[in-house]
Amino acid sequence: MKIVVGLGNPGRRYARTRHNVGFDVVDSLAESPAVSGFQSRFLAEVAEWPEASEKVLLVKPQTFMNLSGQAVRAILDFYQLPPEEILVVCDDINLPLGKLRFRARGTHGGHNGLRDIQSHLGTTEFSRLRIGVGTADNDETIDHVLGRFRPVEQAVIDDAVQLAAQAIAFWVKHGIEKTMNEYNNPTTT
Numbered sequence: 001m002k003i004v005v006g007l008g009n010p011g012r013r014y015a016r017t018r019h020n021v022g023f024d025v026v027d028s029l030a031e032s033p034a035v036s037g038f039q040s041r042f043l044a045e046v047a048e049w050p051e052a053s054e055k056v057l058l059v060k061p062q063t064f065m066n067l068s069g070q071a072v073r074a075i076l077d078f079y080q081l082p083p084e085e086i087l088v089v090c091d092d093i094n095l096p097l098g099k100l101r102f103r104a105r106g107t108h109g110g111h112n113g114l115r116d117i118q119s120h121l122g123t124t125e126f127s128r129l130r131i132g133v134g135t136a137d138n139d140e141t142i143d144h145v146l147g148r149f150r151p152v153e154q155a156v157i158d159d160a161v162q163l164a165a166q167a168i169a170f171w172v173k174h175g176i177e178k179t180m181n182e183y184n185n186p187t188t189t
Helices: 018-029 065-079 112-121 141-145 151-183
Strands: 002-006 039-041 044-051 054-061 086-092 100-103 127-132
Touching: 002 018, 002 065, 002 151, 018 054, 018 086, 018 127, 018 141, 018 151, 044 065, 044 151, 054 065, 065 086, 065 112, 086 112, 086 151, 100 151, 127 151
Parallel strands: 002 054, 002 086, 086 127
Antiparallel strands: 039 044, 044 054, 100 127
16 A cells, blocks of 8 residues: 655645645546545545555645644554655745655655654655745745745646656556656656
């Protein structure tokens, strides 16, 4: 079993904001007719996706971004899975708009959702996919990530979300190392 955790904030107020790009990717994956409907479990919305003879859980924590680790810890404990079986999808203000970057492990890099997951798991040994959402024009980082994309940016993000969904299907089949080699290449994004 593998787990894809898309980070974001619950509620209509935050829908389609920069900070919710992880939710957008999970929702894109959930459009497949093979995916079950979302159910509320483990402080999250969870759907099952049978992909490449794997059972994949698609997860959107409902604890707000800064408390995402609670849901992730609950799921790993219930299924008795190691952190290496999860892929966390989140926004990144330090990457160019629409750029994908997979990593097998690493620090939170200032991202509070990743920070909380790392704290609850007690390790940095979990895969992550960061998606560039553009840099704030000034020091208003919170307003930037909680804001929506400008119309000129939306097409770029829509393409990035679709590419991320494709890349995650590749990750399920081939693992993080091959996925990094395939999708971190600047010519693919």
